[in-house]
Amino acid sequence: MTPLTRLKCISAGMMIFCFLLAGTVFAQKAAPQAKAAYTISGISLNQAADGLQLVVQGRTTPTYTMYELFEPLRIVLDIADARFLDSAAIPTNLPQGPVQQIKNISLTDQEPTIARLEIYLSDDPAYTIERKGNNIVVSFAKTMPLPPHLAQTIAETEQPPATVAVSASRPASLLQDIEIDTTNPAETRVIIKTDGPITDFQKAHLAKSEGRPARMYIDIANVALPGKMLQHTVGTALAKIRAAQRKSAVRIVFDSGLNELFPYEVENLPDGLLVKITEPAASLSPPLMADRLKQNPAQKIDPRQNKTKTPAAPVTPADSFAVAATAPVSVAPAVSMPAVTTSESIVPIFSTTKDEVKTVPTQPLHGATKTAAKKNSGATTAKAESFNVSGYEKQKITVDFFKIDLHNVFRLFGEISGQNIVVDEGVSGTLTLALNDIPWDFALDIVLNLKGLQKEERFNTIVIFPKDKNFQFPKVALDRTDTKEHQDKPDLVTATQQLKEHKEILEAKKLIQQGELAEKSGRYPQALSLYEAAFNSWPDNAQLANRISALCLVQLGMNAKAVHYAKAALTLEPANTEAALQAAIGSANMKKIEAAKAYFDLAIRAPRPSSEALTSYAAFAEEQQSYRGALTLLDKHNVLYGDTLDTLVSRARILDALGETTQALATYNAVLLSGYTVPEELQRFIRGRLTAAN
Incomplete structure (x- = not known):
């Protein structure tokens, strides 16, 4: 074997050894993990x-x-x-x-x-x-074992008390009891009683879900719960409460009886916690502020509408004010306003008049009359037929004249009828008259009879002259009525002529129309500016002053200005109960109790006080803890208008406050049986109240 071949064999052997070694190490690392x-x-x-x-x-x-x-x-x-x-x-x-x-x-x-x-x-x-x-x-x-150190704490509390004084600042270690107080219908109180102050607790919320109520949790650390879990069924805004041990803490769960979690506050006590839960009935109190008026907003300011008022005994609160010199001032004796110093100082003063007082026309808003063709229902069919039988078949109108010059009256008939009107120079005087939904030719005949006048009608022309005079149409060329001879006469009136008004009034009308548009679009500050500018030009317009007061009170929350313009309306119309109500609510909002009471008394002085005046005054009396006075007002409302959901709830709440539990429970039950749509939260509160009483 050559040296080169031997080197290759050694290299190959080393590579195999390293691979086997790496596999062994990987297996050794993986094996413990799997194990x-x-x-x-x-x-x-x-x-x-x-x-x-x-x-x-x-x-x-x-x-x-x-x-x-x-x-x-x-x-x-x-x-x-x-x-x-x-x-x-x-x-x-x-x-x-x-x-x-x-x-x-x-x-x-x-x-x-x-x-x-x-x-x-x-x-x-x-x-x-x-x-x-x-x-x-x-x-x-249900029964949970306690941690050893908490079990020892309980054992110590069961022993006879030691003679050694315990520091008052020692933190709580034992939950002794949970007390529920539902005596106040406006609030449910939960007293968590421990053997010392609670220094460490946490809160959490859980939203309502399907089959589960909204809940609030309080976890109190290092506190033991002896024995089994505590649980109470309450039945108010708080449906149920329970406490259970959580290791070294106690968890207290508050189940809401409402669609959402109830409003609440938590306060520390020397020996535990106080949880105050607001009941929904407390928020259903008849409002004293603008919410009451939002249900009946001020009517539209009609340039041709004359809004009548029911006169009552003139009463002006002591803090009356001066208006513009051009406005007619009506000063009445001041009301004696007793100081509200006791809980029953509010005694409503109603009118002693048995029959309704006839309405009297007041100063028209725009110095003119309201004319309109009315669409009648089937109830007016008989009246329409009677007019037809009598020969009156013209367009129906509603007119309301107040000391209007007769020439202006006949001009208006010319505009309505589309005919030429010629008035004799011997016709003079003024007219005060209100007619509703009658043919205009019948209305014209009434005016003629009242003023000793007569008419001749021919070729689309009506000539009006005194009964002691004679008039004859020209005998020649009767098919052509020559009106040139009358052009220089000041008593000739055509349908195209308009009523003349002062420049200031015309400008005020434009401002009022602009203000109405701004108000409809929700631009309330701009509407206020326009209305105020109009009132400066037209300071004897009581309806406009009343409208400004309502706008300030309802939409802008400007109580002081609302009272100011309500006073202006009252100065012009001392019997204006709507303005009196707005002044009363604004004064109440500003905590001017005596002024509010005087204005409320004026607001209910009419033979038939409005529903809003009675319920608002009742809410004010309840707020001042004048419960008997509030019940008197609610009784009056029941006689005139019957009970509403608000008045029933108010009555029950007041009876509860007076301690008349039996009557209060009967009234709460009447709410459920009234047929009104009762909010779910209120239903639960009432049922809980009835259950707690039983």
């Missing part, structure tokens, strides 16, 4: 004597960690260096007990590989996790 792997051979659910057990079965000793997650509530079990056998089956008998679902996830991207089990729960039961041989056992039981 250390935890193989999950099965998962089972078994009903044991002390509760439900979930068993994770393995072939070697497991290494694991566990923790809880919310949204949804689940136990997460991470097993290190583990894998699932293909034959490992998730239990099919689910849900069972608190276990709703089990998911297995392999985290192969981690070193070592992790096998994750997620155990989804329907409730929040007490449980323990422990290793038994090669298995991991999750036990769900």
